[in-house]
Amino acid sequence: MSYICTFSRAGIRSSPSLLAGRRTFASTSRLRNTLAILEHKDGELISRSLNVLTAASKLNKPVTAFLAGSASKGVASKVASLSGVSKVLVAANAAYDKNLPENYAPLLQENIKKEGITHVVTSHSAFGKNMVPRLAALLDVQPVSDVMGIEGEDVFVRPIYAGNIIATVKSTDPIKILTIRGTAFAPAAPNSSTAPIEEAVDPNTEASAEWVAENLAVNERPDLSSAERVVSGGRGLKDQASFDKIMTPLADALGAAIGASRAAVDAGYADNSLQVGQTGKVVAPQLYLAVGISGAIQHLAGMKDSKVIAAINKDADAPIFQVADVGLVGDLFTVTPELTEKLKSQK
Amino acid sequence: MATPLRIIVPVKRVIDYAVKPRLNSAKTAVETAGVKMSMNPFDELSIEESLRLRAKLGQSTVPDILAVSLGSAKSADTLRTAMAMGADRALLIEEDSEIEPLVVAKALGKVVEKENCNLVIVGKQSIDDDAGQTGQMLAGILGWPQAIQASKVEVLDGGWVQVVKEVDGGTETVKAKLPMVITTDLRLNEPRYASLTNIMKAKRKPIEKKKLSDFGLSAIKRLETLKLAEPKPRQGGGKVDSVDGLLSRLKELGAI
Numbered sequence: 001m002s003y004i005c006t007f008s009r010a011g012i013r014s015s016p017s018l019l020a021g022r023r024t025f026a027s028t029s030r031l032r033n034t035l036a037i038l039e040h041k042d043g044e045l046i047s048r049s050l051n052v053l054t055a056a057s058k059l060n061k062p063v064t065a066f067l068a069g070s071a072s073k074g075v076a077s078k079v080a081s082l083s084g085v086s087k088v089l090v091a092a093n094a095a096y097d098k099n100l101p102e103n104y105a106p107l108l109q110e111n112i113k114k115e116g117i118t119h120v121v122t123s124h125s126a127f128g129k130n131m132v133p134r135l136a137a138l139l140d141v142q143p144v145s146d147v148m149g150i151e152g153e154d155v156f157v158r159p160i161y162a163g164n165i166i167a168t169v170k171s172t173d174p175i176k177i178l179t180i181r182g183t184a185f186a187p188a189a190p191n192s193s194t195a196p197i198e199e200a201v202d203p204n205t206e207a208s209a210e211w212v213a214e215n216l217a218v219n220e221r222p223d224l225s226s227a228e229r230v231v232s233g234g235r236g237l238k239d240q241a242s243f244d245k246i247m248t249p250l251a252d253a254l255g256a257a258i259g260a261s262r263a264a265v266d267a268g269y270a271d272n273s274l275q276v277g278q279t280g281k282v283v284a285p286q287l288y289l290a291v292g293i294s295g296a297i298q299h300l301a302g303m304k305d306s307k308v309i310a311a312i313n314k315d316a317d318a319p320i321f322q323v324a325d326v327g328l329v330g331d332l333f334t335v336t337p338e339l340t341e342k343l344k345s346q347k
Numbered sequence: 348m349a350t351p352l353r354i355i356v357p358v359k360r361v362i363d364y365a366v367k368p369r370l371n372s373a374k375t376a377v378e379t380a381g382v383k384m385s386m387n388p389f390d391e392l393s394i395e396e397s398l399r400l401r402a403k404l405g406q407s408t409v410p411d412i413l414a415v416s417l418g419s420a421k422s423a424d425t426l427r428t429a430m431a432m433g434a435d436r437a438l439l440i441e442e443d444s445e446i447e448p449l450v451v452a453k454a455l456g457k458v459v460e461k462e463n464c465n466l467v468i469v470g471k472q473s474i475d476d477d478a479g480q481t482g483q484m485l486a487g488i489l490g491w492p493q494a495i496q497a498s499k500v501e502v503l504d505g506g507w508v509q510v511v512k513e514v515d516g517g518t519e520t521v522k523a524k525l526p527m528v529i530t531t532d533l534r535l536n537e538p539r540y541a542s543l544t545n546i547m548k549a550k551r552k553p554i555e556k557k558k559l560s561d562f563g564l565s566a567i568k569r570l571e572t573l574k575l576a577e578p579k580p581r582q583g584g585g586k587v588d589s590v591d592g593l594l595s596r597l598k599e600l601g602a603i
Binding site for chain 2: 100101102105125126127129130131132133134135136137138140141142143144145146155159160161162163164165166167168169170171172173207208209210211212213214215216217219225229254262265266271272273278279281286287297298304307308309310312316321322323324325326327328329335338339342343346
């Protein structure tokens with residue numbers, strides 16, 4: 001073991017702030033709270049917020065769940081009975097319905113001050129990526145992105161360089177602000193007790209941006225980020241018609257979500273929102289089946305924590321085979337339909 | 348007449364996207380000696396977008412495109428590339444130690460004020476730190492509206508800018524009045540290659556040099572790196588030669 005590893009491990013164990021936190025937990029717990037910012041849509045909690053609650057619980061402080069928007073009261077009653085939630089704060093104001101950071105970040109800022117919050121946790125989703133850095137700037141804090149491990153109240157693990165390096169960092173800010181990688185934390189389960197619901201303070205900051213429209217892919221399949229199985233197509237699919245013709249039945253046969261490589265997305269075979277990789281979604285399903293994907297490092301960044309990786313590619317030297325638990329070298333246009341048929345007949 | 352756009356484009360020098368980064372032998376930092384460095388790919392999109400805005404709206408509406416970089420003296424190379432692509436001038440804020448996004452955002456905030464700019468187009472993330480924070484922090488510091496992960500930017504009448512953003516599950520469109528901060532996503536455009544002529548011309552364009560201290564800032568770090576490690580490499584499990592072989596292996600692994 002290198003010097004730096006030994007040193008840093010010792011550093012974590014004997015960190016005075018960690019020990020102090022444990023010793024004085026009871027007396028200061030009122031001032032040492034975690035705020036979990038949760039996402040909801042159409043009156044339902046978004047599933048990745050369950051992972052946020054688990055990550056928040058790992059900080060060993062009372063967790064206040066935060067919801068904003070006109071539907072937030074209804075969602076709050078469901079959140080109140082989730083494991084690890086000690087209080088729910090609600091800003092039931094339609095001004096926050098579109099999650100505009102220009103008014104939502106000041107709302108968070110006010111509540112963090114009022115509640116004596118020391119830790120803020122939300123998802124490293126489009127919501128968290130948009131909201132958190134702006135909030136952090138308002139609080140003069142350097143946030144920690146895409147946290148995949150919590151090793152103490154101020155020590156966090158995150159990937160850098162497309163997941164090729166794993167960094168363990170210690171935050172010296174008075175408030176720690178994290179966006180978490182959903183796949184690294186289990187979802188929170190329901191609880192028998194019910195937490196109280198309170199109204200948040202609302203500064204009613206005017207948003208300087210306006211929401212115009214959204215265009216979301218209508219999708220009957222499991223959500224890509226949380227699916228148990230993912231089938232992903234790449235440039236090898238050749239065009240959009242064959243992408244749909246090959247990948248859709250395969251996904252149906254496996255009950256899987258569909259993903260895509262950047263090459264497939266750029267070429268227009270698949271929607272942008274299906275991109276798996278460093279700049280797209282990060283997935284860690286039980287099974288990741290890569291079809292016609294070579295395995296560039298940017299793609300591997302988004303899927304290499306999958307439990308089992310399988311690959312179909314005609315190029316025996318494709319880098320994907322270096323990470324695949326099982327690889328089939330062959331023409332995807334013949335072997336994939338064969339695989340689909342055999343999967344169906346096994347049902 | 349359209350509202351003039353005075354654009355700042357922050358650019359970062361990073362390890363080239365095609366290089367697999369390695370830790371140095373002491374495992375204290377990522378090895379950069381002898382490693383190919385390039386402009387962060389998202390920053391190329393920022394430059395390209397500002398040039399396309401100029402092409403569409405005219406030189407008089409987009410009179411100035413300033414490329415700014417914070418980093419070592421070698422970041423001048425990245426600024427030359429930005430100018431070879433078409434940026435008018437460049438500012439290098441020289442600092443040898445690592446700078447966190449909060450400090451970068453604060454420095455950019457000072458540059459914005461000094462240059463009286465009204466549009467910052469910044470990459471959505473740098474491919475080294477993968478933080479994805481700088482643009483949003485800058486918007487927060489300035490109190491400007493923000494539109495992140497842009498895949499389409501349209502300048503409307505009256506100083507309004509409409510942006511299509513990539514979000515989970517599709518796109519979202521927002522609009523805001525200038526000044527504002529936009530961060531670029533891969534789908535925004537296809538960056539141009541600088542021609543040899545333009546590379547030669549860029550050598551004569553000015554690079555202004557400053558230090559962080561000129562803005563009353565220092566590269567103080569809020570995040571202390573305790574440890575860097577390479578993830579445990581995944582071992583490929585070998586190949587099979589038939590669909591039946593694939594199915595039986597997946598069953599053994601409990602994946603189906």
